[in-house]
Structure formats: C-alpha cells, structure tokens
Amino acid sequence: MQEVMPATGVFxxxxxxxxxxxxGAAILLFSGRKTNKWGPYLGVFTVFVDAIIAIWxxxxxxxxxxxxxxxxxxxxxxxxxxxxxxxxAFQLDQLSMVFVLLITVVGTLIHIYSLGYMSxxxxxxxxxxxxNLFVAAMLLLVLANNYLLLYVGWEGVGLASFLLISFWQIxxxxxxxxxxxxxxxxxxxxxxSLAIMVMFVTFGSVGxxxxxxxxxxxxxGTLTAIGLLLLLAAAGKSAQFPLQAWLxxxxxxxxxxxxxxxxxxxxxxxxxxxxxxxxxFDAAAWAATAVVVVGVITxxxxxxxxxxxxxxxxSLAGSTMSQIGYMVLAAxxxxxxxxxxxxxxxxxxxxxxxxxxGAGSVMHGMNDNVNMRRYxxxxxxxxxxxxxxxxxxxSIMGIPPFSGFWSKDSIIHAAFESNTLVGILTxxxxxxxxFYMTRMAAMTFFGKARWEDGVHPHESPKxxxxxxxxxxxxxxxxxxxxxxxxxxxxxxxxxxGFEEKHIAIPxxxxxxxxxxxxxxGAAYGWIQYARREVPLVAPRGNWLTRAxxxxxxxxxxxNTLVVQPSFWLSRFLVWFDGSWxxxxxxxxxxxxxxxxxxLRPYQSGFIRxxxxxxxxxxxxxxxxxxxxxxx
Amino acid sequence: MNTVNTGEAIVFWVCAVLSxxxxxxxxxxxxxxxxxxWMALTMINxxxxxxxxxxxFLGMVQVIVYTGAVMMLFLxxxxxxxxDSSDSLIETIKGQRFLxxxxxxxxxxxxxxxxxxxxxxxxxxxxxxxxxxxGGNVQGIAHLIFTDYLIVFxxxxxxxxxxxxxxxxxxxxxHWQPKPTQAQLSVAxxxxxxxxxxxxxxxIYARHNAVDTPALLPDGxxxxxxxxGALRARGEIxxxxxxxxxxxxxxxxx
Amino acid sequence: MNPSNYxxxxxxxxxxxxxxxxxxxxxxxxxMSVELMLNAANLAFVAFARMNGNLDGQVVAFxxxxxxxxxxxxxLAIIVQIFRSRRSASIDEPxxxxx
Numbered sequence: 001m002q003e004v005m006p007a008t009g010v011f012x013x014x015x016x017x018x019x020x021x022x023x024g025a026a027i028l029l030f031s032g033r034k035t036n037k038w039g040p041y042l043g044v045f046t047v048f049v050d051a052i053i054a055i056w057x058x059x060x061x062x063x064x065x066x067x068x069x070x071x072x073x074x075x076x077x078x079x080x081x082x083x084x085x086x087x088x089a090f091q092l093d094q095l096s097m098v099f100v101l102l103i104t105v106v107g108t109l110i111h112i113y114s115l116g117y118m119s120x121x122x123x124x125x126x127x128x129x130x131x132n133l134f135v136a137a138m139l140l141l142v143l144a145n146n147y148l149l150l151y152v153g154w155e156g157v158g159l160a161s162f163l164l165i166s167f168w169q170i171x172x173x174x175x176x177x178x179x180x181x182x183x184x185x186x187x188x189x190x191x192x193s194l195a196i197m198v199m200f201v202t203f204g205s206v207g208x209x210x211x212x213x214x215x216x217x218x219x220x221g222t223l224t225a226i227g228l229l230l231l232l233a234a235a236g237k238s239a240q241f242p243l244q245a246w247l248x249x250x251x252x253x254x255x256x257x258x259x260x261x262x263x264x265x266x267x268x269x270x271x272x273x274x275x276x277x278x279x280x281f282d283a284a285a286w287a288a289t290a291v292v293v294v295g296v297i298t299x300x301x302x303x304x305x306x307x308x309x310x311x312x313x314x315s316l317a318g319s320t321m322s323q324i325g326y327m328v329l330a331a332x333x334x335x336x337x338x339x340x341x342x343x344x345x346x347x348x349x350x351x352x353x354x355x356x357x358g359a360g361s362v363m364h365g366m367n368d369n370v371n372m373r374r375y376x377x378x379x380x381x382x383x384x385x386x387x388x389x390x391x392x393x394x395s396i397m398g399i400p401p402f403s404g405f406w407s408k409d410s411i412i413h414a415a416f417e418s419n420t421l422v423g424i425l426t427x428x429x430x431x432x433x434x435f436y437m438t439r440m441a442a443m444t445f446f447g448k449a450r451w452e453d454g455v456h457p458h459e460s461p462k463x464x465x466x467x468x469x470x471x472x473x474x475x476x477x478x479x480x481x482x483x484x485x486x487x488x489x490x491x492x493x494x495x496x497g498f499e500e501k502h503i504a505i506p507x508x509x510x511x512x513x514x515x516x517x518x519x520x521g522a523a524y525g526w527i528q529y530a531r532r533e534v535p536l537v538a539p540r541g542n543w544l545t546r547a548x549x550x551x552x553x554x555x556x557x558x559n560t561l562v563v564q565p566s567f568w569l570s571r572f573l574v575w576f577d578g579s580w581x582x583x584x585x586x587x588x589x590x591x592x593x594x595x596x597x598x599l600r601p602y603q604s605g606f607i608r609x610x611x612x613x614x615x616x617x618x619x620x621x622x623x624x625x626x627x628x629x630x631x
Numbered sequence: 632m633n634t635v636n637t638g639e640a641i642v643f644w645v646c647a648v649l650s651x652x653x654x655x656x657x658x659x660x661x662x663x664x665x666x667x668x669w670m671a672l673t674m675i676n677x678x679x680x681x682x683x684x685x686x687x688f689l690g691m692v693q694v695i696v697y698t699g700a701v702m703m704l705f706l707x708x709x710x711x712x713x714x715d716s717s718d719s720l721i722e723t724i725k726g727q728r729f730l731x732x733x734x735x736x737x738x739x740x741x742x743x744x745x746x747x748x749x750x751x752x753x754x755x756x757x758x759x760x761x762x763x764x765x766g767g768n769v770q771g772i773a774h775l776i777f778t779d780y781l782i783v784f785x786x787x788x789x790x791x792x793x794x795x796x797x798x799x800x801x802x803x804x805x806h807w808q809p810k811p812t813q814a815q816l817s818v819a820x821x822x823x824x825x826x827x828x829x830x831x832x833x834x835i836y837a838r839h840n841a842v843d844t845p846a847l848l849p850d851g852x853x854x855x856x857x858x859x860g861a862l863r864a865r866g867e868i869x870x871x872x873x874x875x876x877x878x879x880x881x882x883x884x885x
Numbered sequence: 886m887n888p889s890n891y892x893x894x895x896x897x898x899x900x901x902x903x904x905x906x907x908x909x910x911x912x913x914x915x916x917m918s919v920e921l922m923l924n925a926a927n928l929a930f931v932a933f934a935r936m937n938g939n940l941d942g943q944v945v946a947f948x949x950x951x952x953x954x955x956x957x958x959x960x961l962a963i964i965v966q967i968f969r970s971r972r973s974a975s976i977d978e979p980x981x982x983x984x
Contacts, residue, residue, distance in 0.1 A: 607979070658904055724977070
C-alpha cells in the first residue's frame with residue numbers, strides 16, 4: 001500500500017513546477033510590447049527550469065522504495081462548503097512523475113524549437129505566454145490530488161488549446177477551428193463535471209484517496225455511471241469517438257502547438273484521467289468495456305482518415321487520433337493494460353512530437369505549404385529533418401528496436417490477453433499504420449520533386465534541428481530504456497496495478513505476425529507512393545477514400561445531430577419569443593389600453609353621473625350589509 | 632314606552648304622509664321656489680315628529696334653524712340666481728333617469744326591508760328616564776354636550792366660524808376700480824348708442840291707450856321704444872295707423 | 886305601531902332625497918335634496934335615541950344640524966360665485982373634468 005510522504009527536500013518545490021510557467025505566462029501576457037525582445041527566452045527558461053526540477057525529483061524518487069514514492073503537498077484549503085472540502089494540494093506519485101517529465105522535457109524542446117519557428121511572427125511573445133499557460137495548466141492537471149483541482153487544470157488546457165489553435169486570429173479558418181475545439185471539448189467537460197458531482201454525492205468527497213478507497217461502498221450502477229461520464233470527458237479531450245471532429249481542424253494552429261498540445265500532452269490527458277481512475281473502472285466492467293469499444297473505433301477511424309489526407313499535418317493528426325485510440329483501448333483492458341497505455345503514451349509523446357516538429361521543419365523549408373502532393377525528393381535537401389522523420393516513422397510503425405515497437409506490441413499482447421477479437425483488430429490497425437506512415441514519408445521525401453515555382457527547400461536552422469535530433473534519439477532508445485532499465489511495469493504497478501495473463505499464442509509468434517502485417521502495409525504504401533507517380537491533383541479514389549477525406553463524415557454527423565438542431569431551436573425560440581411572449585406582453589398592454597379606452601368615457605364630467613355611480617355603490621354596500629346581517 | 636299610543640300613531644301617520652308628500656314635491660317641481668316651499672313643509676313635519684319622539688329641544692331647533700334660517704338662505708339664493716328660472720324636464724344624460732329610478736327604488740326597498748326586519752321586534756326603551764335625570768330634555772342634552780361631547784362642540788363652533796368667514800370671502804366682490812360717480816354714469820349714458828333720455832310713453836289714441844300700442848314719432852311712424860321689453864320680446868305689438876287719430880272724422884263720415 | 890316606523894320613514898325620505906340629487910339639474914334644488922337626506926338621517930338618530938333610551942342620538946342630531954347649516958352657507962356661496970361667472974345654475978354646466 002502506498003505511504004503518502006510529506007513533500008520534503010526537492011519535493012517541496014512541487015508548487016514551483018506550476019508557479020514558474022504560470023508566472024511566465026502572466027509576465028508575458030500582461031507586460032505588453034515592452035518584453036517583446038526577451039519574452040520568448042523567459043518562456044523557454046521557465047519550462048527549462050521545470051524540466052531540471054522534474055529530473056531531479058525523478059532521481060530522488062527512484063532512490064525511495066516502491067511504497068514510498070507518493071509525495072503530497074498541501075498549499076492551502078481551497079473550498080470549505082458544507083460537506084465539500086477541497087484543498088489546493090498536489091500529489092506526486094509514479095504516474096504523475098512520468099507525465100511531469102514528458103510535459104517539461106518535451107515542452108522545453110518544443111519551446112526551443114518555437115524560438116526558431118516563430119522567429120518572424122510579430123506576436124511571438126504572446127505565443128510563448130500561451131504556451132507557458134498551457135504547461136502550467138497541464139502540470140496542474142497531473143499534479144492535482146483531487147478531481148476538482150484536476151478539473152481546473154483540465155479547463156486550463158482547454159483554454160490554452162483554444163488560444164493557441166486560433167493564434168492567427170485573422171484567418172477565419174483558424175478562429176473557427178479554435179471555436180470548434182473548445183465547444184467539442186466543452187461537451188466532454190460536462191461529462192467530467194457530472195462525474196465529479198456524482199462522486200461527491202456518492203462518496204462525500206472528490207479527493208483521489210477518498211474516492212478510490214471507497215469504491216466498494218458504491219453500487220456498480222453508480223460506478224458505471226461515473227466511469228461512462230469520465231469516458232465522455234476523456235473522449236472530448238483526447239479526440240476519441242464521438243468527439244473527435246476537432247482534432248483535424250486544430251492543425252490550423254502553429255506546428256509547435258500541434259506538436260506539444262495535440263500530440264504529446266493535452267490529448268493524452270484523457271488517458272491520464274482513465275488511468276488515474278483505474279479503481280473506478282476496475283469496479284465497473286461495463287464502463288471499461290465502453291472504453292475499449294471507443295478506443296477500437298477511434299483507432300480505426302484515425303488510421304483511415306490519416307491514410308487519405310494530403311495535408312501532412314492533418315495526416316499526422318489522424319495518426320495521433322489512432323495512436324491515442326490504442327492507448328485508450330489499453331487503458332480499458334484493465335490492470336493488464338494500464339501500464340502499457342502509459343508506456344505507449346510516453347513513447348508516442350516523444351516520437352509524435354518529433355514527427356510534428358519535422359513536419360514543421362519541412363513546411364518551413366517549403367514556404368509553409370502543407371500539401372504533400374507538392375513535396376517529394378526532399379531527403380537530399382533537408383537531411384537532418386529527413387533522418388529524424390524516418391526514425392519517427394519507424395518508431396510509430398512499430399519496427400524493432402525503436403521505442404514504438406516495444407510499447408505498441410505490449411498493447412497488442414495485452415489485447416490478446418483480454419479478448420482475441422480486440423487483439424486481431426489491433427494488429428490490423430498496426431498494418432494500416434504502416435501503410436499511412438510509409439505513404440507520408442514516401443510522398444514527402446522520396447519520389448520525384450513536385451515543388452512549386454520559387455520554392456527552394458533548405459534545412460532549418462539549428463535551433464529547430466537540435467530538438468529534432470534529441471527527440472529522434474528519444475524515439476530510438478526510450479522504449480528499451482523504459483522497459484528494461486526503468487522497469488516501467490513495476491514502476492507504475494503501485495498506482496495502476498499490473499497483471500499478466502497467459503495466452504495461447506506464444507509471444508514471438510505474435511510479434512512476427514504483427515511485423516509481417518506492418519511491413520506488408522508499408523510495402524503497399526511504398527509501391528503506391530514511392531514507385532508510382534504521385535499526381536498533383538488528388539484522384540477521385542474509391543468510396544472509402546472519399547469518405548476518409550471528409551473525415552469519415554464526422555463533421556456532417558455533428559452538423560446534423562447538433563448544429564442544425566441548435567439552429568432550429570434558436571429559430572424556434574426567436575419565433576416563440578416574438579409571437580408568444582411579445583404577443584402576450586403586447587397583448588396585455590393592448591388589453592389594458594383597450595380596457596381603459598372603453599372605461600374612459602365614463603368620466604363624463606357630469607356630476608350627476610358620478611352621483612349615480614355613488615348611489616349604485618351605496619346600494620351594493622347596503623345590500624351586502626343587509627344580506628350578511630340577516631342571514 | 633314600549634309601544635306607541637294611538638295619539639302618537641295618528642300624529643305619526645299624518646306627519647309621515649305630509650313629509651313624504653313634501654319630499655316628492657321637492658324633487659318634482661319645475662320651479663326652484665316651489666321646491667323650496669315643499670321642503671319647508673317637510674321640515675315642519677319633521678319637527679313635529681321630533682317632538683313626538685320626546686325631543687322637544689331638537690324640534691324647536693329644527694324649526695328655528697333649519698326651516699327658519701337655512702330655508703330662508705335657500706330662498707335668498709334662488710332670488711339671486713333667478714326666481715323665474717325653471718328646469719326643463721328633458722333629461723340630457725342618456726340613461727340617467729332610468730338608472731336613477733331603478734337605483735333609487737332599489738335603495739329604498741333594500742333599506743326598508745333591512746331596517747324593517749332587523750328592528751321589527753326591538754323593544755323601545757323610551758326617553759322617560761333619560762329626560763327625567765337632569766330635570767328635562769334640554770338639561771339632559773346640555774349635560775351631554777358640555778361633558779361627553781365637549782370637544783365636538785368646540786370643533787363644531789370652530790367650523791361655524793370658518794364657514795362664516797368662507798362665505799364672506801366667497802361672496803366678496805373685489806372692486807378693481809372706484810365706483811363710477813353719477814357724473815361718469817351720465818357721460819357713459821350719453822356716449823352709448825342708446826337713447827339717453829326717458830323712453831316715450833305709450834301712445835294715447837282715441838280708441839287705444841294700452842301699453843302694447845306704440846307711440847308715434849314726429850314723422851308719424853310708430854316706435855317700438857315705447858313698448859315694455861317683455862311685450863317687445865314677445866312681439867305683441869298692436870298695429871297702429873296714423874289715421875287712428877282721426878276717429879272723430881271717421882265717426883263723422885259714417 | 887312600532888317606534889321603528891320612524892326609521893322606515895327616515896329611510897324613505899333618504900331615498901327620495903337621493904333621487905332628487907340624481908334627477909334634478911338645478912344646483913340649488915340638488916342642494917335641497919342633500920339637505921333632505923340630512924334631515925332623514927336626523928330623524929333616524931332621534932328615533933334610535935328613543936329606542937335606546939339615552940340622549941346621545943339627539944346630541945348627534947343636534948351637531949348634524951349645526952354642520953348642515955355651515956355646509957349650506959358655504960355651498961350656497963359657491964353656487965352664487967359660479968352663477969356670477971357662468972350665468973348658469975345648472976350642475977351639468979361644469980363638466981370640464983372629463984376625459
């Protein structure tokens with residue numbers, strides 16, 4: 001059982017992890033043009049210091065025994081309302097540690113990359129401010145020790161995502177994309193707030209320790225409800241079905257944003273939520289099944305969409321959707337899969353960030369053109385980008401010995417441990433992954449050059465390529481490092497639990513089958529796009545290709561199910577307000593006006609008429625008196 | 632006195648009928664003066680009824696104050712306004728008369744019914760004892776006025792003073808110019824278009840010297856100025872001929 | 886015969902007075918009808934004083950007479966004023982307070 005240690009030594013700096021980037025954001029956003037020169041460097045500096053502290057904390061944590069790796073720091077009592085007692089308190093355990101490392105280290109690399117990528121942008125100070133705000137909110141999310149504080153971080157990253165997607169507000173598509181992301185996220189947030197409410201009603205508290213300790217006291221129905229609501233929240237944040245429509249539009253934001261938020265960190269918050277709430281999902285089998293179903297569906301959706309997009313960033317976004325589907329699937333499998341979900345999350349964070357930054361580097365060299373049909377034969381023009389991108393591609397496809405192989409195959413193995421059908425589906429999806437990643441690499445770096453006039457691709461400056469190299473190194477070695485040296489299974493086991501079940505197929509056979517299918521997919525992609533001529537205008541394609549280009553009609557479905565009804569509702573309300581409510585109000589005004597117009601002539605000015613009405617009143621009074629008295 | 636003895640009963644019936652008659656006459660007379668006279672009849676009868684009810688003081692006060700002073704006041708004002716003025720009996724406000732009849736009758740019926748049923752069996756204590764206590768009705772009333780109802784008395788006297796002052800203020804006519812002297816009146820008369828002197832007397836003829844025969848001007852034409860205004864207004868002017876003065880010759884020619 | 890007959894008579898006179906107020910157009914006749922109503926009330930007071938056996942009713946009737954006298958004085962003065970300016974004693978004349 002975990003012993004909660006007080007935050008001493010380096011752990012007393014827990015609050016600083018959040019406070020530094022938050023202060024950085026405040027300074028950068030409120031200081032105005034004065035800080036334009038050195039603002040970006042401040043932004044990089046805060047996250048860099050955070051990374052140093054995080055690594056230090058990791059070393060200290062590794063020095064402790066497995067039961068003594070949970071550190072808690074209570075800043076102050078935040079809410080004290082009736083039975084609800086919520087503190088601003090942070091908790092660092094093994095799970096949050098790996099997240100903190102991912103956020104700060106990858107964040108630092110992306111901040112450094114942005115120095116180069118956004119160097120010509122006049123608003124780069126604001127950009128770094130928003131990025132710092134995001135880092136602070138994400139850290140708050142993973143360090144919170146209760147659901148309410150997690151919700152604050154949850155909302156914060158949603159806000160930062162909105163601000164960053166629509167960073168170039170002038171572009172209507174960017175503004176619309178930011179709005180779409182925020183609204184769809186909000187739907188998920190409703191799930192989280194409802195889950196918190198149900199938790200409070202059921203358990204009397206929203207803190208992790210209290211909730212996870214008392215799951216035995218709640219009925220399975222309640223726990224299933226909480227689980228489904230948490231799944232809704234995770235689906236919104238991690239762009240899972242049915243709330244996946246925003247992720248592809250979110251590529252309107254600058255590439256570092258896509259790398260940090262929509263590949264490595266924010267979209268993984270959903271997986272964090274599910275993994276953190278493992279006690280609830282372990283007790284509610286139906287909710288866990290729902291998680292697996294959502295994961296499987298999204299895994300395929302993302303892969304299919306990514307295979308048909310010509311925009312390099314949108315293709316990578318489809319890939320992200322698919323890989324997070326893998327993670328969600330693994331998390332839904334229960335104790336067999338939690339560890340591997342996080343493992344894949346970490347490796348994916350590194351190689352996806354590398355892929356996105358590489359894409360940004362390619363765009364930088366091609367005058368910000370994103371159309372892959374206009375790329376081709378870039379491997380000689382941008383060698384470092386090419387090398388790092390290929391390493392990332394091999395990693396995501398799951399080719400040994402790169403990191404993706406270890407994490408994805410663990411998930412496939414865990415899938416087979418639970419359900420053979422799910423296992424088979426994961427292998428098929430891996431094959432599709434091989435196809436679309438090879439397609440991407442082939443269209444970009446191989447084949448003939450299909451560049452537009454006036455485009456001279458060149459390698460990006462060092463400030464952009466060095467983070468690429470570091471991430472590529474991570475993509476190569478992180479899998480081996482985490483699995484064998486870091487013992488990720490035993491590291492995370494105290495938090496999530498870990499099981500291993502026996503399956504009929506031996507492990508080496510599983511790996512071989514997967515590899516063969518992945519290489520088959522890759523070969524098909526190679527033949528289609530490296531050997532054959534890539535047309536400049538996308539050919540019509542079959543029905544699946546066309547559907548995939550329309551995001552598998554995700555937008556159309558949302559439009560019909562949500563947007564149009566909202567329009568009808570508001571039009572109805574306008575009509576109702578105009579004719580019924582206004583009618584009622586105006587009608588009563590007209591009624592009184594008419595009534596008074598009819599009554600007015602009674603004031604004739606004749607004294608005798610008034611005397612008549614007085615006598616009439618007197619008759620009534622006397623009548624009433626007599627009747628009351630005599631009856 | 633629980634019941635009423637026959638003498639009082641006769642007095643009651645006679646006076647009741649007369650007072651109702653007077654009331655009806657009041658509201659139906661065309662001329663205001665007639666209404667005032669009917670009113671006086673009602674009031675005298677009421678005074679008699681007061682006395683019959685063992686309230687001699689009040690009966691006397693009714694005659695002196697009400698009939699004597701108030702009605703006289705009414706008659707003076709009628710004289711100021713115009714004794715001859717009479718109301719036309721055509722009702723100008725639509726539905727007023729009908730509704731007034733209905734409501735009035737309704738009022739009377741309900742009140743009579745209500746009072747009749749509630750007072751029917753009520754025994755009357757009578758004022759024998761009350762009048763005897765202080766040695767008479769007047770003394771009894773005086774006792775009450777100057778002890779229990781003293782404040783009311785004082786306030787009412789203030790009211791009376793205020794009313795008198797109010798009447799004076801209202802009836803006052805401010806003179807903005809000095810009264811015209813006789814000289815000024817004379818000058819004004821001669822300046823006006825009207826004939827400044829006396830009007831001519833009516834014509835005296837052999838056969839007529841009535842007020843409605845006009846006099847003749849020096850040139851022989853009849854003038855209407857000699858005829859009183861009322862007749863002139865009614866157009867009752869007897870025709871006259873210059874030859875009316877030659878009656879003796881006519882008589883001679885016959 | 887019942888002492889309450891006086892009260893019935895008073896009610897009757899009151900009603901007739903009310904009718905007079907409603908039906909007549911001459912201001913002075915209307916005023917006289919109001920006086921008739923006051924007199925009817927006085928009669929009721931006196932009758933009740935007899936029925937109750939104390940003189941309070943008569944005292945009140947006395948004061949009513951005083952107040953009625955004061956009221957007649959002021960009211961008639963007003964009517965005279967109106968007549969001086971408008972040359973008419975009809976109460977239908979001053980109807981300017983209409984809608």
